[in-house]
Amino acid sequence: MFVNINATPAARPRFLGEHDDQSRASVLVTEFKYIRGAEIFGEAEPAEYVYQVVEGAVRSYKLLSDGRRQIGAFHLVGDIFGLENGAMHRFTAEAIVDTSVRLAKRINLEHAARADALVSRELLSMTTSNLQHAENHMLLLGRKTSLERVAAFLLEMDGRVSAAGVMALPMSRRDIADYLGLTLETVSRALSSLHEKGFLEFLGQTQRQIVLRNRSELAKLDL
Amino acid sequence: MFVNINATPAARPRFLGEHDDQSRASVLVTEFKYIRGAEIFGEAEPAEYVYQVVEGAVRSYKLLSDGRRQIGAFHLVGDIFGLENGAMHRFTAEAIVDTSVRLAKRINLEHAARADALVSRELLSMTTSNLQHAENHMLLLGRKTSLERVAAFLLEMDGRVSAAGVMALPMSRRDIADYLGLTLETVSRALSSLHEKGFLEFLGQTQRQIVLRNRSELAKLDL
DNA sequence: CGAAGTATTGAGACGTCTCAAAATTAGTGG
DNA sequence: CCACTAATTTTGAGACGTCTCAATACTTCG
Numbered sequence: 001m002f003v004n005i006n007a008t009p010a011a012r013p014r015f016l017g018e019h020d021d022q023s024r025a026s027v028l029v030t031e032f033k034y035i036r037g038a039e040i041f042g043e044a045e046p047a048e049y050v051y052q053v054v055e056g057a058v059r060s061y062k063l064l065s066d067g068r069r070q071i072g073a074f075h076l077v078g079d080i081f082g083l084e085n086g087a088m089h090r091f092t093a094e095a096i097v098d099t100s101v102r103l104a105k106r107i108n109l110e111h112a113a114r115a116d117a118l119v120s121r122e123l124l125s126m127t128t129s130n131l132q133h134a135e136n137h138m139l140l141l142g143r144k145t146s147l148e149r150v151a152a153f154l155l156e157m158d159g160r161v162s163a164a165g166v167m168a169l170p171m172s173r174r175d176i177a178d179y180l181g182l183t184l185e186t187v188s189r190a191l192s193s194l195h196e197k198g199f200l201e202f203l204g205q206t207q208r209q210i211v212l213r214n215r216s217e218l219a220k221l222d223l
Numbered sequence: 224m225f226v227n228i229n230a231t232p233a234a235r236p237r238f239l240g241e242h243d244d245q246s247r248a249s250v251l252v253t254e255f256k257y258i259r260g261a262e263i264f265g266e267a268e269p270a271e272y273v274y275q276v277v278e279g280a281v282r283s284y285k286l287l288s289d290g291r292r293q294i295g296a297f298h299l300v301g302d303i304f305g306l307e308n309g310a311m312h313r314f315t316a317e318a319i320v321d322t323s324v325r326l327a328k329r330i331n332l333e334h335a336a337r338a339d340a341l342v343s344r345e346l347l348s349m350t351t352s353n354l355q356h357a358e359n360h361m362l363l364l365g366r367k368t369s370l371e372r373v374a375a376f377l378l379e380m381d382g383r384v385s386a387a388g389v390m391a392l393p394m395s396r397r398d399i400a401d402y403l404g405l406t407l408e409t410v411s412r413a414l415s416s417l418h419e420k421g422f423l424e425f426l427g428q429t430q431r432q433i434v435l436r437n438r439s440e441l442a443k444l445d446l
Numbered sequence: 447c448g449a450a451g452t453a454t455t456g457a458g459a460c461g462t463c464t465c466a467a468a469a470t471t472a473g474t475g476g
Numbered sequence: 477c478c479a480c481t482a483a484t485t486t487t488g489a490g491a492c493g494t495c496t497c498a499a500t501a502c503t504t505c506g
Contacts, residue, residue, distance in 0.1 A: 062358070062359075062362045064362070064366060064367070064446045065446050068366040069366070070362040070365040070366045072361055084351075085347060085348060085351035090358055091358070114340065117340070117343070120347075121343075123347060124308060124346060124350060127347060127350050127351055127354060128308035128350055131350060131354040132313060134357035135313055135314070135357060137361055138360055138361060138364055139285045139295075141361055141364035141404065142401075142403075142404030143291040143293045143404060144287070144291075145493080145494095146494070172451095172452070173452075173453060174452090178365075180365075181364065181365030181366060182494075183494075183496080184452090184453080185453090185454080185455085185494090186493090186494060188453060188454055188455080189494095191454095192454070192455085205502080206503075206504095207452080207453060207502085207503085223289065368461080368462095369461080369462070395483095395484070395485090396484075396486095397484085405462075405463090406462075406463055406464080407484090407485080408462090408463075408485090408486080408487085409461090409462060411485060411486055411487080412462095412486085414485095415486070415487085429471070429472095430470085430484080430485060447506100448505105449504100449505090449506085450505085450506095451503080451504075451505095452501100452502080452503070452504090453500100453501080453502070453503085454499105454500080454501070454502085455499085455500080456497105456499085457498090458495105458497090459494105459495080459496070460493105460494090460495075460496085461492105461493095461495090462491105462492090462493085463492075463493090464489100464491070464492085465488105465491095466487100467486105467487085468485105468486080468487080468488100469484100469485080469486070469487090470483105470484080470485070470486085471482105471483080471484070471485085472481100472482080472483070472484080473481080473482070474480085474482090475478105475481105476477105476478090476479085476480100
């Protein structure tokens, strides 16, 4: 489970509290791997670590007692997650595919923030962008139709996982559904409908590689 | 519009950056009044001030182009709102009833945070509790039934506006609906249903004063 | 190649929305 | 304070969008 890949420092994204200024004391960072489906941390568990996706993808979700699930966010390469102000995690986090993460002890990060106003501001800035995402997602969940939700999802993911115009989605229809507050069947129907209307193509023999056509028209569906 | 009520310092809630230690430099705070329905700030406007409700109630919302509205939060007496990390407001804020607010210049607050790690931590803590509220609200909007949503709303408000067991709601059924991602008719039907089932009583000749009965049973509806 | 997992599609059920009317409450001016 | 009007809330009936259940097709992986 434990790995020590020290990728070329230039290539890897900056972690919280890391600075180009190498003289500054940095928080200790190690690396772990999780296989597809593995739980990284559970809701209401003590928040001991903060994580960053090096490779793979992660879903963060809450459950109701009867199993209904709401995914609050997907974490892709470079994303930091598991950052809590309180002592406990407020989501369960699972690897969607085989995933490697870097992790830092929360305590160390807090010390770094206490010592360094810049780290402290980074922390606030990260929390704020999480908040901003949640605010936009409330609008989607409360007021958008299934087609609008799926269009918004595609546009969000297009900006995050697309390379050379091809979007390779790591998550299943069920994951998408639980992110958008729909059922997997409704997501599938919406994708078929967008395909019929020429907004997207499925690539090769998979349903998870998608090319968006006419992005500006698609954006009109994301009111 | 402008008022200078200096309530007894002991009675009024602490504002961001204010400390009991009076020797510490505090951010300048003034007071304003808004009549029922007045806009306090608009979405995408520059965020010049941060606000705290002294009396009244405020709704923060986003709109879609065709008028669909999602209220992200209600701000009641003591609540701080309009706090942004970026330069712009991400919601429109309106007075639900005649409302007076205290306000501080964002710039000053930022200076205070730079100078004082305690203020900085307060800022992070406030942002985190906003995030936590949004996270819980995503679960409600994405996965709960209308009855569960209304039950959750009543429990939330019970903890915030109840005095002597009586909850005096400042907001209309439409506001509640736009908060819960429902229509006002569905909210009304859910309240009637909860009334029939004995979970609540309407007080006097108004539909906005409510007494909750059997809170623990009601909590079971809020899965 | 077979088996398990995932995605699509169809048909009908169900919950919430829409439209409409009536009842109730709040607001306004005399 | 009353009378009138406007706004809000409740309730009903039918429409509509999404969900549920089921069957089939497709993809992945051993």
